[in-house]
Amino acid sequence: MQRVKDRVALVTGAASGIGAGIARLFVEEGAKVLLTDINATAGEALADELGPNAAFAPLDVGRPEDWEAAIGTLESLWGPLDIMVHSAGISFPSDIETATLEDWDKHHWVHARGAFLGCKYAVQSMKKKGAGSIVNISSVESIRPGPLFTCYGAAKAAQDAVTKTVALHCGEKGYNIRVNSVHPAATRTPNLQQYLDASDDPAALETIYAGMQPLNRIAEVEEMAKAVLFLASDDASFMTGHQMYVDGGVLAKPYPAGEGA
Helix, strand or coil, rough: CCCCCCCCECCCCCCCCCHHHHHHHHEEEEEEEEEEECCCHHHHHHHHHHHHCCCECCCCCCCHHHHHHHHHHHHHHCCCCEEECCCCCCCECCCCCCCCCCHHHHHHHHHHHHHHHHHEEEEEHCCCCCCCCCCCEEEECCCCCCCCEHHHHHHHHHHHHHHHHHHHHHHHHHHCCCEEEEECCCCCCCCHHHHHHCCCCCCHHHHHHHHCCCCCCCHHHHHHHHHHHHCHHHHHHCCCCEEECCCHHHHHCCCCEEEEE
């Protein structure tokens, strides 16, 4: 069943990881997809692989001019936008004592500023059709941040606020544009792999990551993509402002004794 057949979609961070998985699944489900990323080599290669219903445009999500160019490319190819997925992301650990202002700015550029601009330009295009669906890829760290993710957790929390306020705005205006977020826990992506590769014992670290999740394993990209597909499709037609936890049960776990609220 092609749940997004003939829909026009834009996916950020689509050259690898969760974004690539989303783009691949959307094409399989009948959508026309503009893959965007700062990694043009990988993005163009994946678009070529996915065939005539995929194309690539370079996009730094923090730059308005890049959004304008990408939306212009998409509309010239297939018309206005139906679906926008903001999957671009960065993550590196730093606590409040080791984090720098540059670390803070980098995380907010991609997650907070990127979501703000993505929603702004997506709504502008979707209004031409009178409907649409926006899905922002957030994180469990926006809900229950760890001490090593001061910048990342804060940037993702800001992204969550953008998601909810845009959902409310579009509802109040009668735009029929739904805005939701997906919150993964540890997922097998290049971003996670960098932590494993840097470890003295990658297998042991992977076991630790898996053990943090009640399902006792790391999630696969395809599992995140299927959640996004659901929210993007008409199957979720009465869902907006929703935070979908695709986290293996992480957020259902109580804090260890003596921690948390």
